Amino acid sequence: MSARPLGARPAGAQPMSARPLGARHLLSIDDLGRDGIVDVLHLADVFEEVSARDIPKVPALRGRTVATVFFENSTRTRLSFETAAKRLSADTMTFTAASSSLSKGESLRDTVETLDAMGVDAMVVRHASAGAPHQIAGWVSASVVNGGDGQHEHPTQALLDCFTLRAALAERSTTGRRRDDLAGVRIAIVGDVHHSRVARSCVLAFRALHAEVVLVGPPTLLPPVVEDWGVEVTHDLDQALERVDVAYMLRLQSERIAEALIPSLGEYSVRFGLTRDRARRLHEDLLVMHPGPMVRGIEIDAEVAQSSRSLVTRQVAAGVAVRMAVLFQLLTPAGERSVEGALVHG
Amino acid sequence: MDPDDMRRALVRIAHEILERNHGADDLVVVGLQTGGVDLAQRLVTLLAEIDGGKVPHGRLDVSLYRDDISLRPVVPESVTNIPLDLTGRIVVLVDDVLFTGRTVRAALDALGDHGRARAVQLAVMVDRGHRELPIRPDYVGKNLPTRSDELVEVGPAGVVLGDLLGDLQ
Numbered sequence: 001m002s003a004r005p006l007g008a009r010p011a012g013a014q015p016m017s018a019r020p021l022g023a024r025h026l027l028s029i030d031d032l033g034r035d036g037i038v039d040v041l042h043l044a045d046v047f048e049e050v051s052a053r054d055i056p057k058v059p060a061l062r063g064r065t066v067a068t069v070f071f072e073n074s075t076r077t078r079l080s081f082e083t084a085a086k087r088l089s090a091d092t093m094t095f096t097a098a099s100s101s102l103s104k105g106e107s108l109r110d111t112v113e114t115l116d117a118m119g120v121d122a123m124v125v126r127h128a129s130a131g132a133p134h135q136i137a138g139w140v141s142a143s144v145v146n147g148g149d150g151q152h153e154h155p156t157q158a159l160l161d162c163f164t165l166r167a168a169l170a171e172r173s174t175t176g177r178r179r180d181d182l183a184g185v186r187i188a189i190v191g192d193v194h195h196s197r198v199a200r201s202c203v204l205a206f207r208a209l210h211a212e213v214v215l216v217g218p219p220t221l222l223p224p225v226v227e228d229w230g231v232e233v234t235h236d237l238d239q240a241l242e243r244v245d246v247a248y249m250l251r252l253q254s255e256r257i258a259e260a261l262i263p264s265l266g267e268y269s270v271r272f273g274l275t276r277d278r279a280r281r282l283h284e285d286l287l288v289m290h291p292g293p294m295v296r297g298i299e300i301d302a303e304v305a306q307s308s309r310s311l312v313t314r315q316v317a318a319g320v321a322v323r324m325a326v327l328f329q330l331l332t333p334a335g336e337r338s339v340e341g342a343l344v345h346g
Numbered sequence: 347m348d349p350d351d352m353r354r355a356l357v358r359i360a361h362e363i364l365e366r367n368h369g370a371d372d373l374v375v376v377g378l379q380t381g382g383v384d385l386a387q388r389l390v391t392l393l394a395e396i397d398g399g400k401v402p403h404g405r406l407d408v409s410l411y412r413d414d415i416s417l418r419p420v421v422p423e424s425v426t427n428i429p430l431d432l433t434g435r436i437v438v439l440v441d442d443v444l445f446t447g448r449t450v451r452a453a454l455d456a457l458g459d460h461g462r463a464r465a466v467q468l469a470v471m472v473d474r475g476h477r478e479l480p481i482r483p484d485y486v487g488k489n490l491p492t493r494s495d496e497l498v499e500v501g502p503a504g505v506v507l508g509d510l511l512g513d514l515q
Contacts, residue, residue, distance in 0.1 A: 046407065046422040054431075055459045058410035088410075332415055 025137045025144045026326055029155045029204035037162060037208055038180045043325035044163050044318070045178070050087065051321050061090035064121040064331050069112065069136075070147065071097040071127045076292055076316060077147050077156070081124045084323035090331075093120065108132070109139055116140035121331055125149070130197075143330040151195050151256065157291050158201035160322040162209060164315045165246060168287060182211035188240045190216040191250035191272055191299050194223050195257065198291045199250055203229055216240045217272060220261040237272055241282060249274055249290045249300045269298050279304040287311055347488055347505035352471065355487035356385070359469050360392040362485050367436055372464065374435045375403040378453055379424050381442030381500060385471060389440060404428040406439075411452035432461035438485075442500035444470040447481035471500050 025031070032040065050058055066085035068078050078094075085092045095115065102111060108127075115123060122143040125133040130152035137144040148154040162182070169185065170178040187206055193199045193215050206213050207230070214232040215222060226233055234240050241247060252268060262268045269275060274288060279301060288300070288310045296302040305312055347355070364370060370393055377386025383405045390403045409415070409422045439453055450468060457463060469485035474492040488505065492498060497508040 043422065046410075046425050049425045049427070050410070053459060054461075057459070059455070060410040060415055063416075328410075332420060333417070 024330065025133075025146075026155055026330065027133050027137060027144065027146045028153050029158055029201045029208065032155075032208075034181075034208045037159065037205060040159050040322065040325045040329065041163055041166060041178075041180070043329060044159075044321045047084075047087075047324035047328070048318070048321040050324070051317075057087050057089060059089045060328055061085070061088035061331055064088075064090040065093060065119065066090045066122045066124065066327060066331075067093040067095060067115055067120045067142075068124045068147070069095045069115065069126070071102075071108075071125075071132070072148070074126055074147070076319065077126065077154075078124075080316070080319040081145075081147065081156075081323050081327075083320050084327055087320070088324055088327060090121075090327065093118075108136070112136050112140055116142050122327060145326060145330065148197055150197065151200075152197050153201045153204075154197040154291075155201050155205075156319070156323055156326055157198050158205035159326070160315060160319040161202055161248070161289060161291070162205050163322050164289070164311050164318040165287070167318070168311055168314065172285075180209075182206060182209040185211045185246065186214070186244040187211050187246040187248055188214050188216050188237075188244040189248045189250065190237060190240075190274075192221045192252045192257075193217050193226075193250065194221045195253040196250045202248065203231060207231070214240055214244065218262060218268070238278070238281070241278070241286065245285065246287045246289060247274060247282075249288065249294075251291070251293060251295055252298055265298055273298060274300045274304050276301045276303055279307070282309070289315060292316065347472075349502065349504050352487065352500075352504055355471065356388055357392055359485040359487065360389055360396055363389075363438060363467070363469070364393065364397055366467075366484070370397045370399040370401050372435050373401045373438060374430065374432060374463075375401055375438045375440060376428065376453075376457070377403065377405045378439060378441040378449060379405055379407040379409075379422075379426075382440040383424075385442060385469075385500075386440040389438075389469070402430055404430075406453055406456055408449055408452035408456050411455045413448065413452070426456070428460045432457060432463045434464050435461075437463045437466045438469055439466060440469045442471045443498050444468070444473045444481075444483050444486075445476055445498075447477045447479035450481050451479050472498055472505055474498050 050056055068081050070078055082092050120142045122145060124145045124147040125136055126147040127149050130150035132149050133144050133146040146153055146155055165182065166178050170176055189199050189202060203213055214234060216234055216237050218235060222233060286309060288304060290300055290312050294300055294305055296305060304310065367373060375386045375390050377383035386403050390401050393401045404427050407422045407424055407426045409420045412420055437457060441449065454466060457466060467484040470483045471487035472490045473483055473486045474490050476494050499506040499508065
Protein backbone atom coordinates (compact mmCIF):
# COMPACT_ATOMS: atom_id res chain seq x y z
CA MET A 1 0.00 0.00 0.00
CA SER A 2 1.11 3.54 -0.44
CA ALA A 3 2.47 5.48 2.49
CA ARG A 4 -0.51 7.73 2.60
CA PRO A 5 -1.32 8.00 6.24
CA LEU A 6 -4.57 9.70 6.92
CA GLY A 7 -5.10 11.55 10.12
CA ALA A 8 -1.43 11.54 10.79
CA ARG A 9 -0.67 15.21 10.82
CA PRO A 10 0.87 16.39 14.06
CA ALA A 11 -0.50 19.80 14.99
CA GLY A 12 1.72 22.60 13.81
CA ALA A 13 4.33 20.39 12.23
CA GLN A 14 3.53 20.86 8.55
CA PRO A 15 6.45 22.14 6.57
CA MET A 16 5.52 25.16 4.47
CA SER A 17 7.66 24.50 1.48
CA ALA A 18 8.67 27.47 -0.59
CA ARG A 19 6.93 27.93 -3.91
CA PRO A 20 8.95 26.66 -6.79
CA LEU A 21 10.65 29.47 -8.64
CA GLY A 22 8.43 31.21 -11.16
CA ALA A 23 5.25 29.59 -9.87
CA ARG A 24 3.86 32.86 -8.59
CA HIS A 25 2.96 34.00 -12.09
CA LEU A 26 1.81 32.38 -15.29
CA LEU A 27 3.34 34.42 -18.06
CA SER A 28 4.36 31.84 -20.63
CA ILE A 29 3.81 28.17 -21.33
CA ASP A 30 7.56 27.90 -20.91
CA ASP A 31 7.09 28.73 -17.20
CA LEU A 32 5.25 25.46 -16.79
CA GLY A 33 7.11 22.88 -18.80
CA ARG A 34 5.62 19.47 -19.40
CA ASP A 35 5.09 18.61 -15.74
CA GLY A 36 3.51 21.96 -15.01
CA ILE A 37 1.07 21.53 -17.89
CA VAL A 38 0.11 18.05 -16.72
CA ASP A 39 -0.44 19.37 -13.18
CA VAL A 40 -2.86 21.97 -14.52
CA LEU A 41 -4.69 19.35 -16.59
CA HIS A 42 -5.14 17.07 -13.57
CA LEU A 43 -6.44 19.92 -11.44
CA ALA A 44 -8.75 20.96 -14.26
CA ASP A 45 -10.27 17.45 -14.20
CA VAL A 46 -11.36 18.19 -10.64
CA PHE A 47 -12.73 21.60 -11.51
CA GLU A 48 -14.56 20.24 -14.51
CA GLU A 49 -16.55 18.08 -12.09
CA VAL A 50 -17.20 21.13 -9.89
CA SER A 51 -18.45 23.06 -12.92
CA ALA A 52 -20.87 20.26 -13.78
CA ARG A 53 -22.64 20.39 -10.41
CA ASP A 54 -25.99 21.99 -9.68
CA ILE A 55 -24.13 24.37 -7.40
CA PRO A 56 -20.90 24.89 -9.32
CA LYS A 57 -19.05 26.65 -6.58
CA VAL A 58 -16.45 25.70 -3.96
CA PRO A 59 -15.06 27.89 -1.16
CA ALA A 60 -11.43 27.28 -2.09
CA LEU A 61 -10.45 30.91 -2.74
CA ARG A 62 -12.79 32.63 -0.32
CA GLY A 63 -11.41 36.03 0.67
CA ARG A 64 -9.09 36.30 -2.32
CA THR A 65 -9.53 38.93 -4.98
CA VAL A 66 -8.91 38.39 -8.66
CA ALA A 67 -8.80 41.41 -10.95
CA THR A 68 -9.12 41.20 -14.70
CA VAL A 69 -6.97 44.00 -16.08
CA PHE A 70 -7.68 44.32 -19.76
CA PHE A 71 -6.03 46.95 -21.90
CA GLU A 72 -7.41 45.26 -25.00
CA ASN A 73 -10.87 44.00 -25.88
CA SER A 74 -11.99 40.52 -25.00
CA THR A 75 -15.18 38.60 -24.45
CA ARG A 76 -14.39 35.03 -23.66
CA THR A 77 -11.10 35.34 -21.83
CA ARG A 78 -12.36 37.95 -19.41
CA LEU A 79 -15.71 36.27 -18.77
CA SER A 80 -14.02 32.91 -18.49
CA PHE A 81 -11.57 34.15 -15.84
CA GLU A 82 -14.34 35.93 -13.94
CA THR A 83 -16.51 32.82 -13.98
CA ALA A 84 -13.55 30.73 -12.85
CA ALA A 85 -12.76 33.10 -9.98
CA LYS A 86 -16.39 33.21 -8.88
CA ARG A 87 -16.73 29.44 -8.92
CA LEU A 88 -13.79 29.36 -6.52
CA SER A 89 -15.55 31.94 -4.31
CA ALA A 90 -12.94 34.63 -4.98
CA ASP A 91 -14.06 38.23 -5.34
CA THR A 92 -13.59 39.72 -8.75
CA MET A 93 -12.75 43.20 -9.96
CA THR A 94 -12.85 44.40 -13.49
CA PHE A 95 -10.57 46.97 -15.04
CA THR A 96 -11.12 48.17 -18.57
CA ALA A 97 -8.75 50.60 -20.18
CA ALA A 98 -11.46 52.55 -21.94
CA SER A 99 -13.26 53.64 -18.76
CA SER A 100 -10.14 54.15 -16.64
CA SER A 101 -7.85 57.00 -15.66
CA LEU A 102 -5.56 55.89 -18.47
CA SER A 103 -7.58 58.27 -20.57
CA LYS A 104 -6.49 61.03 -18.15
CA GLY A 105 -2.86 60.18 -18.78
CA GLU A 106 -2.14 57.76 -15.94
CA SER A 107 0.72 55.43 -16.74
CA LEU A 108 0.50 51.65 -16.94
CA ARG A 109 2.71 51.33 -13.88
CA ASP A 110 0.59 53.69 -11.77
CA THR A 111 -2.55 51.90 -12.85
CA VAL A 112 -1.43 48.43 -11.84
CA GLU A 113 0.28 49.66 -8.67
CA THR A 114 -3.01 51.26 -7.66
CA LEU A 115 -4.78 47.95 -8.12
CA ASP A 116 -2.01 46.18 -6.25
CA ALA A 117 -2.34 48.60 -3.33
CA MET A 118 -5.99 47.65 -3.01
CA GLY A 119 -4.87 44.17 -2.08
CA VAL A 120 -5.57 42.25 -5.23
CA ASP A 121 -4.23 38.70 -5.05
CA ALA A 122 -4.12 37.99 -8.76
CA MET A 123 -4.25 40.10 -11.88
CA VAL A 124 -5.20 38.67 -15.22
CA VAL A 125 -3.53 41.01 -17.68
CA ARG A 126 -4.25 41.47 -21.35
CA HIS A 127 -2.27 44.05 -23.25
CA ALA A 128 -1.56 44.86 -26.88
CA SER A 129 2.18 44.97 -26.23
CA ALA A 130 4.17 41.77 -25.94
CA GLY A 131 5.87 41.52 -22.56
CA ALA A 132 3.50 43.85 -20.69
CA PRO A 133 2.48 41.12 -18.19
CA HIS A 134 6.17 40.32 -17.53
CA GLN A 135 6.78 44.00 -16.86
CA ILE A 136 3.78 44.23 -14.55
CA ALA A 137 4.84 41.09 -12.69
CA GLY A 138 7.99 42.94 -11.69
CA TRP A 139 6.02 45.86 -10.28
CA VAL A 140 3.30 44.26 -8.21
CA SER A 141 3.05 41.81 -5.34
CA ALA A 142 -0.01 40.11 -6.82
CA SER A 143 0.25 37.01 -8.98
CA VAL A 144 0.08 37.90 -12.64
CA VAL A 145 -1.59 35.72 -15.24
CA ASN A 146 -0.95 36.51 -18.86
CA GLY A 147 -4.35 36.82 -20.51
CA GLY A 148 -2.78 37.54 -23.89
CA ASP A 149 0.04 39.96 -24.67
CA GLY A 150 0.37 41.33 -28.18
CA GLN A 151 1.58 38.71 -30.61
CA HIS A 152 3.53 36.95 -27.90
CA GLU A 153 1.57 34.43 -25.79
CA HIS A 154 -1.80 33.40 -24.44
CA PRO A 155 -0.90 30.54 -22.11
CA THR A 156 -4.32 29.73 -20.64
CA GLN A 157 -5.76 29.35 -24.13
CA ALA A 158 -3.11 26.76 -24.94
CA LEU A 159 -3.81 24.95 -21.67
CA LEU A 160 -7.53 24.78 -22.32
CA ASP A 161 -6.84 23.55 -25.84
CA CYS A 162 -4.67 20.75 -24.45
CA PHE A 163 -7.43 19.93 -21.96
CA THR A 164 -10.15 19.87 -24.61
CA LEU A 165 -8.13 17.78 -27.01
CA ARG A 166 -7.09 15.34 -24.31
CA ALA A 167 -10.71 14.85 -23.25
CA ALA A 168 -11.96 14.48 -26.83
CA LEU A 169 -9.26 11.94 -27.66
CA ALA A 170 -10.00 9.98 -24.49
CA GLU A 171 -13.65 9.64 -25.52
CA ARG A 172 -12.56 8.14 -28.81
CA SER A 173 -10.03 5.78 -27.31
CA THR A 174 -10.88 2.25 -26.30
CA THR A 175 -9.93 2.77 -22.67
CA GLY A 176 -11.64 6.15 -22.31
CA ARG A 177 -8.73 7.24 -20.13
CA ARG A 178 -7.35 10.76 -20.33
CA ARG A 179 -3.70 10.57 -21.20
CA ASP A 180 -1.00 12.84 -19.89
CA ASP A 181 0.51 13.53 -23.27
CA LEU A 182 -0.46 14.02 -26.89
CA ALA A 183 2.17 11.69 -28.29
CA GLY A 184 1.33 10.54 -31.78
CA VAL A 185 -1.29 13.26 -32.28
CA ARG A 186 -0.75 15.40 -35.39
CA ILE A 187 -2.03 18.95 -35.22
CA ALA A 188 -2.16 21.50 -38.04
CA ILE A 189 -2.26 25.11 -36.89
CA VAL A 190 -3.76 26.96 -39.82
CA GLY A 191 -3.87 30.58 -40.87
CA ASP A 192 -2.48 33.78 -39.45
CA VAL A 193 0.27 32.25 -37.32
CA HIS A 194 2.42 35.36 -37.43
CA HIS A 195 -0.01 37.60 -35.58
CA SER A 196 -1.31 34.90 -33.28
CA ARG A 197 -0.29 34.73 -29.63
CA VAL A 198 -2.50 31.66 -29.38
CA ALA A 199 -0.40 29.88 -31.99
CA ARG A 200 2.81 30.60 -30.09
CA SER A 201 1.48 29.27 -26.80
CA CYS A 202 -0.17 26.30 -28.51
CA VAL A 203 2.99 25.29 -30.34
CA LEU A 204 4.89 25.36 -27.03
CA ALA A 205 2.20 23.42 -25.17
CA PHE A 206 1.45 20.85 -27.89
CA ARG A 207 5.13 20.15 -28.36
CA ALA A 208 5.74 19.91 -24.62
CA LEU A 209 3.12 17.14 -24.64
CA HIS A 210 4.91 15.49 -27.58
CA ALA A 211 2.33 16.21 -30.29
CA GLU A 212 3.47 16.72 -33.86
CA VAL A 213 2.71 20.24 -35.02
CA VAL A 214 2.58 21.53 -38.57
CA LEU A 215 2.01 25.20 -39.35
CA VAL A 216 -0.07 26.00 -42.42
CA GLY A 217 -0.45 29.46 -43.93
CA PRO A 218 0.69 31.84 -46.62
CA PRO A 219 4.37 32.82 -46.25
CA THR A 220 3.36 36.36 -45.38
CA LEU A 221 1.39 35.18 -42.36
CA LEU A 222 4.01 32.83 -41.00
CA PRO A 223 6.58 34.12 -38.50
CA PRO A 224 9.84 35.26 -40.12
CA VAL A 225 12.10 32.98 -38.06
CA VAL A 226 9.76 30.00 -37.99
CA GLU A 227 12.75 27.65 -38.36
CA ASP A 228 13.51 28.26 -34.68
CA TRP A 229 10.12 26.89 -33.66
CA GLY A 230 11.19 23.41 -34.59
CA VAL A 231 7.97 22.54 -36.37
CA GLU A 232 7.07 21.62 -39.91
CA VAL A 233 5.76 24.37 -42.19
CA THR A 234 3.65 24.05 -45.29
CA HIS A 235 1.60 26.28 -47.56
CA ASP A 236 -0.71 23.56 -48.80
CA LEU A 237 -3.73 23.15 -46.55
CA ASP A 238 -5.40 20.30 -48.42
CA GLN A 239 -2.31 18.18 -48.32
CA ALA A 240 -1.77 18.93 -44.62
CA LEU A 241 -5.37 18.08 -43.69
CA GLU A 242 -4.99 14.60 -45.12
CA ARG A 243 -2.39 13.61 -42.57
CA VAL A 244 -3.35 15.37 -39.36
CA ASP A 245 -5.79 14.50 -36.55
CA VAL A 246 -6.64 18.06 -35.63
CA ALA A 247 -7.13 21.23 -37.65
CA TYR A 248 -6.59 24.20 -35.37
CA MET A 249 -7.94 27.21 -37.26
CA LEU A 250 -6.73 30.70 -36.38
CA ARG A 251 -8.57 33.97 -36.83
CA LEU A 252 -7.26 36.29 -39.48
CA GLN A 253 -6.23 39.20 -37.25
CA SER A 254 -7.28 42.06 -39.49
CA GLU A 255 -6.71 44.58 -36.67
CA ARG A 256 -3.04 43.68 -36.51
CA ILE A 257 -2.53 43.50 -40.26
CA ALA A 258 -1.48 46.92 -41.45
CA GLU A 259 -0.14 46.13 -44.88
CA ALA A 260 -1.40 43.94 -47.70
CA LEU A 261 -0.25 40.51 -46.57
CA ILE A 262 -2.97 38.65 -48.44
CA PRO A 263 -4.38 39.36 -51.88
CA SER A 264 -7.99 39.35 -50.71
CA LEU A 265 -10.17 37.85 -48.02
CA GLY A 266 -11.89 35.71 -50.60
CA GLU A 267 -8.69 34.24 -51.87
CA TYR A 268 -7.43 33.66 -48.33
CA SER A 269 -10.61 31.84 -47.51
CA VAL A 270 -10.39 29.60 -50.55
CA ARG A 271 -6.77 28.65 -49.91
CA PHE A 272 -6.56 28.60 -46.10
CA GLY A 273 -10.10 28.55 -44.81
CA LEU A 274 -12.02 25.51 -43.67
CA THR A 275 -14.74 26.03 -46.25
CA ARG A 276 -17.79 23.85 -46.64
CA ASP A 277 -16.35 22.50 -49.83
CA ARG A 278 -13.11 21.55 -48.12
CA ALA A 279 -14.94 20.13 -45.12
CA ARG A 280 -16.66 17.58 -47.36
CA ARG A 281 -13.30 16.15 -48.31
CA LEU A 282 -12.00 15.84 -44.73
CA HIS A 283 -11.35 12.41 -43.32
CA GLU A 284 -13.94 11.27 -40.84
CA ASP A 285 -11.89 11.51 -37.65
CA LEU A 286 -10.49 14.98 -38.14
CA LEU A 287 -11.23 17.28 -35.22
CA VAL A 288 -11.62 21.02 -35.69
CA MET A 289 -10.62 23.62 -33.12
CA HIS A 290 -10.71 27.40 -33.06
CA PRO A 291 -9.69 29.70 -30.19
CA GLY A 292 -12.37 32.24 -30.99
CA PRO A 293 -13.55 34.77 -31.82
CA MET A 294 -14.46 33.08 -35.09
CA VAL A 295 -14.98 35.03 -38.25
CA ARG A 296 -17.38 32.66 -39.93
CA GLY A 297 -17.04 32.52 -43.66
CA ILE A 298 -13.37 33.54 -43.64
CA GLU A 299 -11.19 31.03 -41.78
CA ILE A 300 -14.01 28.67 -40.93
CA ASP A 301 -17.40 27.93 -42.44
CA ALA A 302 -20.36 28.39 -40.11
CA GLU A 303 -21.60 24.87 -40.73
CA VAL A 304 -18.20 23.32 -40.08
CA ALA A 305 -17.91 25.23 -36.80
CA GLN A 306 -21.24 23.75 -35.75
CA SER A 307 -20.54 20.21 -36.89
CA SER A 308 -19.89 17.22 -34.67
CA ARG A 309 -16.19 17.29 -35.45
CA SER A 310 -15.90 20.81 -34.04
CA LEU A 311 -14.60 21.21 -30.47
CA VAL A 312 -15.21 24.97 -30.39
CA THR A 313 -17.89 25.09 -27.68
CA ARG A 314 -16.06 22.47 -25.65
CA GLN A 315 -13.00 24.70 -25.75
CA VAL A 316 -15.01 27.49 -24.16
CA ALA A 317 -16.37 25.20 -21.43
CA ALA A 318 -12.90 23.80 -20.77
CA GLY A 319 -11.63 27.35 -20.39
CA VAL A 320 -13.47 27.84 -17.13
CA ALA A 321 -12.19 24.60 -15.57
CA VAL A 322 -8.63 25.24 -16.72
CA ARG A 323 -8.64 28.82 -15.46
CA MET A 324 -10.00 27.64 -12.13
CA ALA A 325 -7.02 25.29 -11.99
CA VAL A 326 -4.59 28.06 -12.83
CA LEU A 327 -6.01 30.51 -10.27
CA PHE A 328 -6.21 27.81 -7.62
CA GLN A 329 -2.62 26.82 -8.21
CA LEU A 330 -1.28 30.37 -8.11
CA LEU A 331 -3.27 31.43 -5.06
CA THR A 332 -2.82 28.48 -2.72
CA PRO A 333 0.45 27.37 -1.18
CA ALA A 334 2.43 24.91 -3.22
CA GLY A 335 3.55 21.73 -1.57
CA GLU A 336 5.61 18.73 -2.26
CA ARG A 337 3.37 16.23 -3.94
CA SER A 338 5.01 13.20 -2.38
CA VAL A 339 3.99 14.01 1.17
CA GLU A 340 0.85 15.94 0.41
CA GLY A 341 -1.40 13.15 1.58
CA ALA A 342 0.05 13.29 5.03
CA LEU A 343 -0.20 17.04 5.09
CA VAL A 344 -3.71 17.64 3.91
CA HIS A 345 -5.75 15.26 5.95
CA GLY A 346 -6.70 15.61 9.57
CA MET B 347 -5.80 -4.51 14.00
CA ASP B 348 -5.09 -7.18 11.44
CA PRO B 349 -7.12 -7.58 8.22
CA ASP B 350 -9.50 -10.03 9.90
CA ASP B 351 -10.19 -7.60 12.73
CA MET B 352 -10.91 -4.92 10.16
CA ARG B 353 -13.29 -7.17 8.26
CA ARG B 354 -15.14 -8.08 11.45
CA ALA B 355 -15.36 -4.40 12.41
CA LEU B 356 -16.80 -3.56 8.98
CA VAL B 357 -19.38 -6.35 9.26
CA ARG B 358 -20.42 -5.02 12.65
CA ILE B 359 -20.63 -1.45 11.30
CA ALA B 360 -22.76 -2.65 8.38
CA HIS B 361 -25.16 -4.32 10.84
CA GLU B 362 -25.23 -1.20 13.00
CA ILE B 363 -26.03 0.97 10.01
CA LEU B 364 -28.94 -1.27 8.98
CA GLU B 365 -30.22 -1.52 12.54
CA ARG B 366 -30.11 2.20 13.17
CA ASN B 367 -31.75 3.11 9.88
CA HIS B 368 -34.26 0.23 9.84
CA GLY B 369 -32.87 -1.17 6.62
CA ALA B 370 -31.04 0.27 3.63
CA ASP B 371 -33.80 2.46 2.19
CA ASP B 372 -32.63 5.94 1.23
CA LEU B 373 -29.05 5.15 2.27
CA VAL B 374 -26.11 6.56 0.30
CA VAL B 375 -22.57 5.61 1.27
CA VAL B 376 -19.93 8.26 0.54
CA GLY B 377 -16.23 7.53 0.95
CA LEU B 378 -13.83 10.36 1.67
CA GLN B 379 -10.83 10.60 -0.62
CA THR B 380 -8.69 8.72 -0.44
CA GLY B 381 -8.69 6.51 2.64
CA GLY B 382 -12.46 6.18 2.88
CA VAL B 383 -13.10 5.15 -0.71
CA ASP B 384 -12.08 1.51 -0.40
CA LEU B 385 -13.81 1.16 2.94
CA ALA B 386 -17.01 2.63 1.49
CA GLN B 387 -16.85 0.14 -1.35
CA ARG B 388 -16.43 -2.77 1.05
CA LEU B 389 -19.24 -1.47 3.23
CA VAL B 390 -21.60 -1.33 0.25
CA THR B 391 -20.76 -4.93 -0.61
CA LEU B 392 -21.44 -6.00 2.98
CA LEU B 393 -24.71 -4.07 3.13
CA ALA B 394 -25.85 -5.86 -0.02
CA GLU B 395 -24.89 -9.26 1.43
CA ILE B 396 -26.78 -8.61 4.64
CA ASP B 397 -29.82 -6.78 3.36
CA GLY B 398 -29.91 -7.77 -0.28
CA GLY B 399 -30.33 -4.24 -1.55
CA LYS B 400 -27.82 -2.34 -3.60
CA VAL B 401 -26.91 0.90 -1.83
CA PRO B 402 -25.68 3.72 -4.07
CA HIS B 403 -22.25 5.02 -3.23
CA GLY B 404 -19.94 7.83 -4.21
CA ARG B 405 -16.66 9.44 -3.32
CA LEU B 406 -15.91 12.91 -2.11
CA ASP B 407 -12.74 14.99 -2.25
CA VAL B 408 -12.92 17.74 0.34
CA SER B 409 -9.65 19.58 -0.37
CA LEU B 410 -11.46 22.57 -1.83
CA TYR B 411 -13.59 22.94 1.30
CA ARG B 412 -10.86 22.84 3.93
CA ASP B 413 -10.45 25.74 6.32
CA ASP B 414 -6.68 25.42 6.26
CA ILE B 415 -6.40 25.77 2.51
CA SER B 416 -4.34 28.96 2.81
CA LEU B 417 -2.03 27.49 5.43
CA ARG B 418 -0.67 24.40 3.81
CA PRO B 419 -0.58 22.56 0.53
CA VAL B 420 -3.97 21.31 -0.46
CA VAL B 421 -4.26 19.60 -3.78
CA PRO B 422 -7.32 17.61 -4.78
CA GLU B 423 -6.37 14.00 -5.09
CA SER B 424 -9.20 12.79 -7.21
CA VAL B 425 -12.42 13.84 -8.81
CA THR B 426 -15.51 13.87 -6.63
CA ASN B 427 -18.21 11.51 -7.83
CA ILE B 428 -21.62 11.72 -6.18
CA PRO B 429 -23.95 9.87 -8.56
CA LEU B 430 -27.25 11.27 -7.31
CA ASP B 431 -28.96 14.19 -5.63
CA LEU B 432 -28.61 13.71 -1.88
CA THR B 433 -31.78 15.59 -1.03
CA GLY B 434 -33.87 13.48 1.35
CA ARG B 435 -31.30 10.67 1.57
CA ILE B 436 -29.43 9.37 4.58
CA VAL B 437 -25.74 9.78 3.89
CA VAL B 438 -23.17 7.60 5.61
CA LEU B 439 -19.78 9.29 5.36
CA VAL B 440 -16.90 6.84 5.50
CA ASP B 441 -13.29 7.62 6.37
CA ASP B 442 -10.43 5.54 7.59
CA VAL B 443 -9.15 7.68 10.48
CA LEU B 444 -10.95 10.33 12.49
CA PHE B 445 -8.47 12.77 13.97
CA THR B 446 -8.98 16.54 14.30
CA GLY B 447 -12.41 16.45 12.67
CA ARG B 448 -11.51 19.08 10.12
CA THR B 449 -11.83 16.74 7.17
CA VAL B 450 -15.33 15.81 8.31
CA ARG B 451 -16.29 19.45 8.79
CA ALA B 452 -15.13 20.13 5.23
CA ALA B 453 -17.02 17.06 4.05
CA LEU B 454 -20.26 18.33 5.60
CA ASP B 455 -19.84 21.59 3.67
CA ALA B 456 -19.06 19.69 0.48
CA LEU B 457 -22.08 17.41 0.87
CA GLY B 458 -24.32 20.45 1.15
CA ASP B 459 -23.51 21.32 -2.44
CA HIS B 460 -24.94 18.00 -3.60
CA GLY B 461 -28.34 18.41 -2.02
CA ARG B 462 -29.90 18.59 1.44
CA ALA B 463 -29.46 15.20 3.04
CA ARG B 464 -32.10 14.11 5.56
CA ALA B 465 -29.33 12.96 7.87
CA VAL B 466 -25.57 12.50 7.73
CA GLN B 467 -23.89 9.76 9.74
CA LEU B 468 -20.18 9.16 10.15
CA ALA B 469 -18.43 5.80 10.01
CA VAL B 470 -14.67 5.51 10.65
CA MET B 471 -12.35 2.57 10.98
CA VAL B 472 -10.21 4.23 13.63
CA ASP B 473 -11.02 7.04 16.03
CA ARG B 474 -7.68 8.28 17.29
CA GLY B 475 -8.90 11.22 19.35
CA HIS B 476 -7.40 14.74 19.41
CA ARG B 477 -10.53 16.41 18.06
CA GLU B 478 -10.35 20.13 17.33
CA LEU B 479 -14.04 20.46 16.44
CA PRO B 480 -17.27 19.22 18.01
CA ILE B 481 -17.59 16.16 15.77
CA ARG B 482 -18.21 12.56 16.79
CA PRO B 483 -18.53 9.36 14.79
CA ASP B 484 -21.71 7.26 14.70
CA TYR B 485 -19.93 4.01 13.84
CA VAL B 486 -16.38 3.22 14.95
CA GLY B 487 -14.22 0.24 14.01
CA LYS B 488 -11.80 0.82 16.86
CA ASN B 489 -11.03 3.55 19.35
CA LEU B 490 -7.28 3.94 19.32
CA PRO B 491 -5.68 6.28 21.84
CA THR B 492 -2.66 7.93 20.23
CA ARG B 493 -0.14 10.69 20.73
CA SER B 494 -0.81 13.54 18.36
CA ASP B 495 2.53 13.02 16.61
CA GLU B 496 1.92 9.36 15.95
CA LEU B 497 1.00 8.01 12.56
CA VAL B 498 -2.02 5.83 11.93
CA GLU B 499 -2.21 3.95 8.68
CA VAL B 500 -5.21 1.98 7.53
CA GLY B 501 -4.73 -0.30 4.56
CA PRO B 502 -5.29 -3.82 3.28
CA ALA B 503 -2.70 -4.97 5.82
CA GLY B 504 -4.76 -3.63 8.70
CA VAL B 505 -4.19 -0.70 11.03
CA VAL B 506 -0.60 0.22 11.73
CA LEU B 507 0.72 2.67 14.28
CA GLY B 508 3.99 4.35 13.43
CA ASP B 509 6.17 7.36 13.93
CA LEU B 510 5.28 10.27 11.64
CA LEU B 511 8.73 11.62 10.87
CA GLY B 512 10.34 8.24 10.50
CA ASP B 513 7.73 7.01 8.06
CA LEU B 514 7.68 10.07 5.86
CA GLN B 515 11.38 10.34 5.21
